[in-house]
Amino acid sequence: MNRFAALFNAIDQSTKTTVKVAALADYFRDAPDQDRMWTIALFSGRRPKRAVTTTKLREWAAEQAGIPLWLFEESYPIVGDLAETIALVLPPVESTSDRSLSDWITQLRSLSDVEDADRKTAVLEAWTQLGGTERFVFNKLITGGFRMGVSQKLMTRALAKATGKPEAELAHRLMGNWHPDDTTWESLIEAEDASADASRPYPFYLAYALEDGPDALGAREDWRAEWKWDGIRGQLILRDGQHFVWSRGEELMTDRFPELARAVDFLQPGTVLDGELLVWHPQTDSPASFNALQRRIGRKTVPKKLLVEAPVVLHAYDLLEWQGADLRDTPFAERRALLEQACADLPPEAPVRLSPQLDFDDWDDLGEIRAVARDENAEGLMLKRADSPYLVGRKKGDWWKWKLDPLTIDAVMIYAQAGHGRRANLFTDFTFAVWNGNDLLPFTKAYSGLTDAEFREITKWVRKNTLQRFGPVRQVTPHHVFEIAFEGIQASPRHKSGVALRFPRMSRWRQDKPLQEANTLEDLNDMLRIYG
């Protein structure tokens, strides 16, 4: 694992993309096939199944380190990473090992089938043989969650550099259902035809946010506009009489949305649709808010009752494959025409709807349409250039999302807690309150939105203005007012305030605002009435 650990260090020690890509490309050129396949797998979220529970790992690590378990548990949130905490508390290494990455992975996977005691012996032995980064990487392999500052995009770029193949082609090859056990480097990367797998999705094209409005985009005639739906982006694949549903995060969601199975009855094979999964209200024939969809998210199997109460449809807005042919290089306007043709005769019981295009005269007109997006349960507008191909990943220029401004409220910080990992020694997690008469009523937490410099400043302040400690949480003097931005609000009996916010974050530190001028519970309830 020396070579992989060296790669890890090279990537971890640099903040520069070029350096990371060069290190990865070098690795892909020289490493043995099995190792480079596992490297691709790890960096694209295909990790080996967890063979040891983290509870056991914590116990064993504390035992080996000669510290009580509570001390290990207190250290973990400060380090922010279980694999790293274990690596740091264990005694120094006793010997060394030159086994390869795939070798270690094979051994780890074999641990699923052995007795607990043997599992422990194997892990403890690895800990005595692996030092420094190797120990950390080994722990990462056991605990899963292999995020280390290398996106799939970056890895694909490195692969392109190492193999001389185009990045977009490689991105497509890496999609879908493959595993290092049943796939070789040759078949995944080198082979002529990569379309063998019927379930393989196309890499998603992602839009950048339009910050300053559309005036700079040029002539209105060159652009098409749609609602930006507030659902789950998904790709529906119909091939060989089967159907597959993929998320943007390359997760196969077919079983989570059984309603979509009927699509094969209404659309021909050799069709791939890009769209948004939304809960649909058959009575009003309109999409429900994100709150309704939330009940479906994370459910691997769906009870019948929920299927009736929160049925999901795909709002199709792009056609990527038609009659078995890849359409991604065809201009958007032509793809759209074909999409309309494909969806023309769909009956109401089909689980696919055509996402409408919006009529508008000029940019001002479009601005007025955007202003009412919330009424449509949309979160803004999408702008797509009529002649644009369907690109890979987030690219500037052809697709823009023009979102609504968030809702905001001014709130008082009342509790603070230190962050994890990157933010271990800063206070970054805050609880906010609004006035309820003369009392401050907590209603939301927020962690993001401030600059590092602001977090440092508030951290200093928290240290000096702590009233009480509840474990890691500090109650602070009510003093600072922050503007909290959020995307939605709903009633929530579980919260003392009676409301829950969607994606709250600190948009501004209102150092100019006195405590008394923060918003009130009535203000929150007004927002709930209007936007809830």
Place this chain on the structure above:
Amino acid sequence: MSPTLTFTDRGIYCPAGDFYIDPWRPVERALITHGHADHARWGHKSYMATHAALPVMRHRLGEITTQGIDFGETVQIGDATVSFHPAGHVPGSAQIRVEVGGEVWVASGDYKVEADGLSEPFEPQRCHHFITESTFGLPVFRWQPQAVIAQEINSWWARCAAAGKTAFLGAYALGKAQRLLNMLDPEVGPILTHAAVENTNAVLRTQGFALPETIAATAEIDPKAHKGALVLAPPSALGSAWAKKFGSQETAFASGWMQLRGVRRRRAGDRGFVISDHADWNGLLSTVKETGAEHIYVTHGYTDIFARYLSENGWQAEVVPTEFEGETLDAEPAA
């Protein structure tokens, strides 16, 4: 009878001698462990510190009334017998031993156990009551020997030099910077210093501390004339307009916090070297044992956790709130 040392909202106070140790509000008589700004504050009527610590304090605090003392020398202040002993934290830094009626207390300020080749090496003091820091009081903090880190830094510097890049190393201007200076291999290239570091160097050189040759990186300096240089600067100067003048560069940060990957990635630029002037977990524990003290007062850092661990292992340990900051990544406590 009141205790030998008490904890007040102005700082650690000795009623028998009517003096404070490292107070954070202005007092008549302050005994100071070392010159970092969270321990040596402005505004006291008189300052007592080791002869080795005073020049930097005068440099930083300006006109102050001082009384110097040698390491190991004993003075009587009221009914208290007081002596200063090496803390190994930075040059001149001391633990302050206070004895009243046969009861011995030691206030250790900030300390580290490993000898760094520059500061007077740490000497644990037998006592009944020991006041300790716990900046790195978690078992995840364990330092490598200084020589290992020196090798890491020098090979990084050599790689930068070979790639035609200037190596920027961020460290506190007092203590850490001079310790690093002594670890650098002058064969690799010239060593340049930011004004904040060079001013402290000048004070310490006058005192007789041996430091390698450095070149002040003033605003007028021509970076091209110093190929393959390493620039030692306070963290706040990394990435500044002044630093950008040097063109292609890598930046690194030297701190105990660099032990944590998350912090390293947030703060370190290109590299983070794990080196601290505070005791690590093992250093804190071995020191507490060597003092023989039964009562331990934990002042700053991971106080709750460290005190709980000590309590479970037979000590009378408690957390004492102070305004000391230990090693921060953000502003130098001695800024």
